[in-house]
Amino acid sequence: MSIKRRLRLSYIAMTVVPIILVALIAATLGSALFKPADEAGNNRWMPAFWAKSNDRAEAVGGIKFMAEAEPDRFADDAFLKEADTRLNQVDAGLVIMRGDAITFASPMANKISDLRSRLLEGKTNARWSGWDRYTVDKLELKFSDNSTGTAYVLSDRSEMFRSARSFFPLLILSLLVVIGLTNGILTYLVSRSFIKPLYALKFAAEQIKEGNLEHKVVLSRKDEIGELSAAFEDMRVRLNESIRLQLQYEDNRKELISNISHDLKTPITGIQACVEGLRDGIANTEAMKDKYIGMISKKSEEMNRLIDELLLFSKLDLKREPFQLERVDLGAYLRDCVDELRYDPRMDGVALTYSGVLEDQPAPVMVDREKLHRVIMNIVDNSLKYMDKEPREISVRLSVDRTEAKVSIQDNGPGIDNAALPHIFERFYRADPSRQSATGGSGLGLAIVKQIIEGQGGTVSAESLAGQGVNITFALPILTDGGERP
Structure with a gap:
């Protein structure tokens, strides 16, 4: 449920709940303060003062009728006493005045001070002390002897006022308490649903500030x-991954420096030995001097090749080496590369074969010609270094399906152990843990292969069994008829 909907429901509850509770409280107070009219069960729904008010209205109506129909009866003391007795039963009383004199007064009326003067002044609705508890009905009387008089019916409202004076303050107090409790409880529940998760987020932020990126926010x-x-959790995960990659890059940088130092030390040591031999006169013949100079030249070329491969790998790793992609028929391209290799002096004594799609079946791909040539040369160089048995064989195969073209280059060398196979595309990795090999090499050749192929949207993998050679395969996406990759 959204926060907007939750707040809307809480506002509705703050209005509806107090109304319902106040209605229940009013009903409870009414049943407690306004007793039923008949304890036996009659008119149990009607408060006593209300029932008495109805009875009073009927009695007063009878007095009014008699004042109009038989006004002379109001000169009869027996009638007046009987009528007053009935009125007293409903908290009412009768007062008769003829002229300025009171001829009959109910015992209830005798409790009112200055009754005569108040009646003469006609202030029947004024709030006088002891008078505001009564309502007064004034009836004009015209007797048969043509004299006039006035009948006053006094109704005592004190019972209703006593109940009302208790009812309404209690009702208002209950309303205030209900509103306060309802708003307080709903505010606490709603705010708690907001504050608790905010504290969790605050704690997580403090953990991140302290460097603890493993604290999850769920x-x-x-x-x-x-x-x-x-x-927030996605940010934490990404930040944690970013720091992890940064630390990994730092470790890789340290490893790279260590490996470079190790690989550069070998040729530099050889060059220093040759220079010292020449300086100390060990090479005292022209043949020895030519040999030492040749060794210096070879070591220098080895260092230059290592530096070139290191610079290329660094650019590829940092995504700063541009790719000049163009549409190439991979079948025709591989045939040209194989023909070029056959004339390479390093291929003397190596049986090089090629098998692929028919010449009329194109295999269009988007590649950088120069870098793809570097991939093939690096894989072939790697095979030539480690082939140790005759006859030496290298086979190049091309297979094409609907989505990609696969190039496999296989040799019949000693192969690679399964434990070392997953690592051969890592930089400076050599299957020989001592890193001593008669064949030399920078340890970057296959790492460069991986960077170039993946940089062109392809994949590279290797298969090998010990003693049965290595098969390195790279795959490139085939272009559709519209010139796009699938």
């Missing part, structure tokens, strides 16, 4: 805070 919520926590 809030199972389907609202805006849940989305925030998911974004």
